[in-house]
Amino acid sequence: MTYFPPISSPGQGGGSAPQGILRLGELLGALSHALDLTEGQPKGHCVRCCWIGMQAAQALELPPQVRSDLYFTLLLKDLGCSSNAARICQLYLTDDLSFKQNFKTVRGSRQGIEFLLRNTALGASPLKKLKTLGHVIARNDQLAGELIETRCNRGASIARQMRFSEDVAQGIASLDEHWDGGGLPQGLKGAAIPLFARIALMAQVADVFAASAGAEAAAAELEARAGSWFDPDLVPVFTAVIRRPGFLADLQDPGLEAEVFATPQAQHIHAVDEDYLDEIARAFSLVIDAKSPFTHGHSQRVARYSGLICDQLGYSPERRRWMVRGALLHDIGKLGVSNTILDKPGKLTDEEFSLIKRHPVLGHEVLSRIAAFRELADVSAAHHERLDGKGYPYGMDASQLTQEMRVMAVADIFDALTAERPYRAAMPLEKTYAIMDGMAGPAIDPDCYAALQDAVTASGWPSASDARLPEGTWELPAAERSA
Template identity: 30%
Template sequence: MHTISKIHPISFIKGMSTALELTNKGISKHHLETAIISYSIAQQLQLSQTSLQTLLYAALLHDIGAASNWEEKHLIMHNDHQDSIFNHAESGYRILKDCRHLNVLSIPIRYHHDRIAGGNPSGLRGQDIPLLSRIIHIADRIDVLIDANDHIFNQRNKILDYISDSNIFDIDLIKVVKHLAKTESFWLDIVNSSYQNEFLSDLDFLGKLMFNNDELIEIAEVFSKIVDETSPYTASHSKNVAVVSSSLAKIYGYNDEEIKMFYLAGLLHDLGKLAVPNEILTIPGKLTEKEFDLIKQHPYYSFRILKQIEGFTTIATWVSQHHELLDASGYPFGLKNDKISLGARIITVADIFCALSEDRPYRNGLSVEQILQTMTMMALENKIDSKLVNYICLNADMILNLITKKVIPPFLKKQC
């Protein structure tokens, strides 16, 4: 197995930014386009390398506070003059402020909707609002105003009229944007998919530090919490799956670095659920076929997001297959038997064990005896790996103790 040694920060942040773009219709480009606009402004202002890096990372993650709330997502795209638009900015700040490797982004994100004339919940106005926040604000609003169904050139004047309001935006940034807007390339770069891919590739120059496995785990835990907030019934699900997956990997004989990969995979296995509306995840009864179809897309999107991260091919494969079943009745690829990797089988049984132990809108969490009975039957029906189910049965009390008492496995304590 190829283990992860070092990952470039932008590679991981690009992947997580894509996760924030998930909708029930696919992947949008709002964060990426906001970053492109922010970059053009920053170039005109000749920001330092450090400020530029912080700006672009913050732009790529600026709506992180709304990722798990579909109602909030709608508000920030359609309701920018109401005080409710500040909610997700504050949430984004709270999510990132205690993460050692991303806390520098928390301040620009916290104030990225503050209006230059004041009247903001923060109490800030004018130049007291951080410059990077002011840049993201005007870039964000430019992108929101773009209608994908109309040619960008037909929209220039309307957008410029809107961002000319000096009560909302920094007058100096308005001047910068109006200068940039004189060139066709400024507008075309925002919407050109070819340039968007090139832009992301060029960002590799940002940052000299590389993330190791332990640092990736810390950041992944931030995103796992966001995913789990999509439903009140999954408050610790991703962390639980990470703990159980890595515990099983330890029992199976994987080495320390491989075990960390299982922990990472567990944390990120449901990343694609950000594409599923909250109300579907909390339905108390049986889902309709259309509703279940939306659920079934989540491992596919988890796969596509994680696969684009340098060095994550193995993890992406495990995650993509964690709803595949040995009899080919799973999804999204319909794989069978040995076509399903061992890593995926481990995450599958960990996911099932955790899901059965947790409350759901249609039932309470099951007892250990009920969980083992259910999983044993699934193994007999050739749906999940019987050897792994046997490991679960032999270690059920220990595993349940880890997740119910929030105990970090001894072999991960130094890392997490």
């Protein structure tokens, strides 16, 4: 049985690594792997785009502060991409992950139509597919504008929340603008498009085509779009980078990520203190919860309940803060699960359930990339484990589950049961407790559950007839959905 090794409990040390050595580039670069998940891109896409774009910045001899802002624009270019995933599934009756991945290779109108034919209404009857195609093709410009505007505005807003400059926010907001004015969401043209956006889009296309067809194909694709998508003066700068001997080997080098994280630009903007770590965790919780309308507010509420349980159990303020941060990020692996599964109004198939069971593993892979988050990654990944060993993804039992893991599992289940889902209404408090009473002992820790009940009573929870707190709906654990 594979599981991560047991870690220390409160009072036994085992806290995260000293925050003074945590580099901002390393932190956000690691979290950018979660953005790769929601875009259906190979691991490290945003990091590779950052490396390509910074190579171009060096050739352009951009000033240090400009390079620093560009660096974070490139790493975080996809900050808003989770916000349109549910809408893509709804409109195109398709898997959002493959839809987004394949869309990145589309160049013009003809390819766009071919793309829609291949990627719309997958698995539907011929009549349903024809009807859906007619709807989306007739409204193609409007729908594309809506989806891109949602993504770009959301990404820019989150970048501002993370204290980045307006230049970074605008670079993210304008990622899909084209040199000839044919892009979205504003139809900006020429030099009106922020330089960071021009560089980021070219780096994105370069990485996508280099990964799928090689360096020369990537350079040729940029040249083919010069003057239409891309600034014709920047294209030769990028093609010189791409055609440099060893470019593809460098792009595929396992050491590339460490090189990107160690660059001086990665350290230039903010000191990574405890307050800033909290802000970054809150910002990424917005990315996570934007993935599905049925998870709106989920991460922040699990964080709230985890904090309340910690208070009842006597955690130190520092450890409580650490737990809240982990709860904000506990579902980051959900970004790699299709909305066709997350938003399905009914029982999951065995195959779908096996896919959703991967989300804690995906989340662990992302968070454990950050040296200071290794223990946090273990705790966050265990929120669907049970004391009797019947949970997932690792089937860990009571002997392997630390108290922190048990706290987060209780908080997640409570938030889930009191949430509206596509297949049932939110449960009132009495029914929620009736279910959790039966879980206490076999599945969840009785002490953590009792601490939750005490905290809920003290907080003045709404009446049983109106058990939902304001702002949002939360998610039912997939283990229950398969039953």
